[in-house]
Amino acid sequence: MSDETLDGELTNLDKAAILLISLGESDAAEILKHLGPKQVQSIGQAMAALDNIPQSKVESVVTDFLGLLGDQTGIGINNDAYIRAMLNEALGEEKAKTLLDRILISKNTSxxxxxxxxxxxxxxxxxxxxxxxxxxxxxxxxxxxxxxxxxxxxxxxxxxxxxxxxxxxxxxxxxxxxxxxxxxxxxxxxxxxxxxxxxxxxxxxxxxxxxxxxxxxxxxxxxxxxxxxxxxxxxxxxxMFVFENLIDVEDRGIQAILREVSTDVLVLALKGADTALQEKIFRNMSKRAAELLRDDLEAKGPVRVSEVEEAQRDVLSTARRLADEGEILLGGGGDEMI
Missing domain, CATH: 1.10.220.30 (Flagellar motor switch protein FliG, alpha-alpha superhelical domain)
Incomplete structure (x- = not known):
């Protein structure tokens, strides 16, 4: 699935990545030190995925940012994960080490x-x-x-x-x-x-x-x-919110999740899902995309239960992140993870 909106416009994550690249390493590090590992990981992955962005779009991103900034002067977000491997992959080992050192040394970490x-x-x-x-x-x-x-x-x-x-x-x-x-x-x-x-x-x-x-x-x-x-x-x-509880998520929420989950992960996750949940997923995709996903599911041979569970955890992690960001609503449930 794509991390872009349906009309091909840049997502907020893409815009953040473009803005940081435009600022340069030193200023980018100064901003990144205020973010938690998960934010740094997401932005780093977005930076790595950028390809041949037109100058007009870069200028538009900077203009939009200045317009949104207004009188605000602080950036403070507190979410977490692991970043070293991501930065190595996104920026190369040497640049990643320099950037990471600046983040960790300058950050007054308790x-x-x-x-x-x-x-x-x-x-x-x-x-x-x-x-x-x-x-x-x-x-x-x-x-x-x-x-x-x-x-x-x-x-x-x-x-x-x-x-x-x-x-x-x-x-x-x-x-x-x-x-x-x-x-x-x-x-x-x-x-x-x-x-x-x-x-x-x-x-x-x-x-x-x-x-x-x-x-x-x-x-x-x-x-x-x-x-x-x-x-x-x-x-x-x-x-507890488990994979089967996705059946209770509204269609708009399912669509938001699908935009951020890769097809490979989705195929594995749905291997362990019941028919009702699979059909809900299909209904929230374009007809062509649903047909391709059905074909992928049918063509997928036997897989380990551990692989299915890992894929379902990836989908749930995305769902929880979107819920934390206020993009979707999740309900609770008492079912056991399969």
Whole structure:
């Protein structure tokens, strides 16, 4: 699927990529340091995909940006993922290293925020010997997909304990969070910070993390939670959004998702979907595109369940991002991931 609108105009992501390239490396780094890894990854991929953009479009993008800027002077977006591999691919290893160094050195990153730029295995190693309550707070602070990946490095008993603690969290005193942040900063950066986010954890946070956990681990953890606290398990289950829940997304939302999901990923994801959901997808495509997708599905041979689940997680990740950006609405559901 294309990341462009139906009339071929540039998307906001394309415009951001063009603007940053136009600014040059130094100024681009100054802007990128205010973004989280997911934003940097998305923009980097858009930069890599740009090809032979006419000067008139570049000028139009800059003009539009100046018009929208108005009196605003701050840029501050806080979403997360991993960027090093993307920058290497998009800009080449040498340029990527220079840009990344500028971002990370100039960014006044607190201890907790530093974890967000690390690989899940590294995070798991850092918090492995911490008290379970501290582990739960840190897990709550991470993006759900990263938190799920970190949990995969713990054994069953520890995973269950952490998820239950996350679900039980309501808030944490800013002073306590600051102390944790300071400890992490001394371990990771040697600096000082002022981060005082206090609303962490809760059932919704636990459900978001569970959405990204592999299906076999998910069943194991949910069974353990149900055995220990059935009410909590039901609350988590009710707030989870799984692939089958896409059937409840309005048509306009489905169309928005399809514009950002590749055909290869969609074919794999639909291999594990029921007929009703497949038909909903077909209805929200052009007749020609639907026919091609049907042909691809029929021609696709047997695939591993793990491949289908990974593709479905990719689609769900896109759906959640669009929901977070206010582009679509998602409902909850208690179905299990297939």
């Amino acid at each position: 201890g907790l925020d530093t974890l967000r730029w690390m690989e899940p295995r590294q995070i798991a190693e850092i918090i492995h010997y911490e008290h379970p309550q501290i582990q739960a707070v840190i897990i709550s602070y991470l993006e759900p997909d990263v938190a799920a990946a970190v949990l995969s490095f713990f054994d069953e008993k520890v995973r269950l304990d952490i998820v239950m603690r996350v679900a039980s969290l309501d808030s944490i005193q800013p002073v306590a969070l600051q102390e944790l942040n300071d400890i992490l900063e001394r371990q990771l950066t040697g600096g000082g910070g002022t981060n005082t986010v206090s609303n962490l954890g809760g059932v919704e946070s636990a459900a978001s993390i569970m959405n990204f956990i592999d299906s076999n681990i998910e069943a194991e953890v949910m069974d353990g939670i149900k055995e220990a606290d059935e009410i909590m398990a039901n609350k988590i289950s009710d707030m």
